[in-house]
Amino acid sequence: xxxxxxxxxxxxxxxxxxxxxxxxLASVQNGLQPALSNIRAWPRATKIKVGAxxxxxxxxxxxxxxxxKTPAPVPERPAVRTADIRPAPAEKKxxxxxxxxxxxxxxxxxxxxxxxxxxxxxxxxxxxxxxKLLAMTHARKCEARSEAxxxxxxxxxxxxxxxxxxxxxxxxxxxPKSPGIFSCSSRRAAQKALERQARG
Numbered sequence: 508x509x510x511x512x513x514x515x516x517x518x519x520x521x522x523x524x525x526x527x528x529x530x531x532l533a534s535v536q537n538g539l540q541p542a543l544s545n546i547r548a549w550p551r552a553t554k555i556k557v558g559a560x561x562x563x564x565x566x567x568x569x570x571x572x573x574x575x576k577t578p579a580p581v582p583e584r585p586a587v588r589t590a591d592i593r594p595a596p597a598e599k600k601x602x603x604x605x606x607x608x609x610x611x612x613x614x615x616x617x618x619x620x621x622x623x624x625x626x627x628x629x630x631x632x633x634x635x636x637x638x639k640l641l642a643m644t645h646a647r648k649c650e651a652r653s654e655a656x657x658x659x660x661x662x663x664x665x666x667x668x669x670x671x672x673x674x675x676x677x678x679x680x681x682x683p684k685s686p687g688i689f690s691c692s693s694r695r696a697a698q699k700a701l702e703r704q705a706r707g
Contacts, residue, residue, distance in 0.1 A: 602631035622658035652693030660700025
């Protein structure tokens, strides 16, 4: 039995591997030829539709790949414990302005803006604003109660938490027992606000 060197064995192995790869590539090309000829026979409109579908799928997959696993964090107002706030003299004026703006917005029916203004004033130490927010949780309109719950969710304190708990358990005539996805539900808004407070 003749002896072969390592380099001869290596050359033989590389040659054998490349030959097998060429054979496989040729068989794949031969298998694709009928499919490609079928695609070439399609009408132009069908080719455009298929191309657009493939592009849309590629964009969707690319978007998912870029997005990653975790969604971008949504910036929220930091929760502030209202009992810890000691307003400075300049803050008192700003709090009074926020309170006055909230009162005007509430009377005009802009409940979201009113609740946000009251919350801003409450953060600056205005007790009347906090009381107005708490009173909004008992309003006749669901929208006012829901916006008050959202605003109370940004505040920390016993009053805010207990008002949200009461609102989460309360029943109102203008709300169905099992509201739909798009219907107003102050109970649902209060539950979300409590969850937001728990997350911190």
